Amino acid sequence: MFLLLVSQVFAHMALKVPCPRYNANGVKCPQIPDGESWDWTQVAPIGSADEVFQPLCKYTKPFKTPSARWKAGETVTVGFQGAAAHSGGHGEFSISYDNGKTFMVLQQELRYMFFGTPTKLTNTPRKLKYSIKLPENLPGSDNAVFAWTWVNASGNREFYMNCVDVQIIGKAGKITGKEITVVNYGPYTQMLPEFYGDYDTGIDIYSNARNITVTGPGNESAFVIMLNPDGAQSEDGKIDEQGNRDSDNDDTDDEGRDGEDNN
Template sequence: MLLKTSSIFTLATLVAGHMTFTKPCARFTPYGKNCPSPPPPLDWDYDMTTAIGSEGTAVMPICRYSQTYSKPTETWNAGSSVNINFLKDDVTGHYGGHCEFSISYDGGKTFVVLQHCFYNGPSTSDVPQVFNYSVNLPPNLPGSSHAVFAWTWVNASGNREYYMNCADVAIVGSAGSYSGKQMTIANYPGYPRIPEFLGNYNTGIQYYTNGTQVTVTGPGFSG
């Protein structure tokens, strides 16, 4: 069954074109406010809104970059609600899709989903309505001085692509573990292909509702 809430519909309308988040600072975006410079020899990524996988071919690695910022760009508290701001790059007509917000405590090897964002119908316009989304961090989310926050998206229409941006963040919380669904990867080498589904948003939904359960652990961080 598709999730049908106003917040989910709002983000889905937003992701009609190519997307990237700008808050927190994605690696290594030139678009965010006060984002740190990329570590040498890397440079600003002016193609942040492009897919990391297309038609089963890897364009870039998971997270786009394996190299991280040396310090987190934001510090969040477990149990709080955090705002994610987006930049919409163009109007290519991808018309929503399936997306997730996830977090990793092992440098991006294992991601657990924090929040789903399923789109529940075709958009009638390619004009974004909002540029912000709220993600609720579970109160029992482990603390860490360096976690990896990710947004992933499978577009509804067009070439079968997979989008992903990652940010280096700190989580203030106790040591412990958190269990949930493993982040969905699709239209990427070695992973399922989700076909176009404009008008039928049950397409590929099983990868988001019946995914593998994983447990992540963190050492704790007091800020």
């Protein structure tokens, strides 16, 4: 049983920083909702080409407080855990303003997710951090959902997804971009086959994704400039840590700020 649990914890890949919903291995995770349990199998896929294992985001009930506070226009860094990168594949980072019903793509990492360059058949990831430039006109919201999705290049045909509750500091408004691509997620979605070295496999599906418009209510007044004891100004970008759990030390900022890519 112990060996099975260890294999589940470290197989495949998952977001770690900022803390996704219920990730037992996440960093500075907020307090879990009442009645929910920490998940030690975040690296597992949410579905395969034949079956849906879990809903989009894995969990639909958000944390009691956001895992991160980001500001429109800034660059944020996210970090991953795992030991089975399945030779890369297509990844996307996206944002939702309706608790995970609709996701608009912020950044694509197509072909070589976790590697950055073409690779041979391997499970060992070479890249575990990604920097994401948030659009200047990204609408603000106290209850936004940031998501990572991934379709692996080799192995069983699966679909992976983790979601992070975030506060986006910005104005009210709309933004238009591509809708996330969902494949290999049950028999009613398109099946993307193994790449077998052809990393253009499925690129047309991602390129032809429809454009959608999402709307955020705004909260720009929530961005507070505070004074340090020595009189220097600093941005109040930290969440209340009461009830948070810090399961690991990581050289990425707890909220995904100011990290560097691990090339």
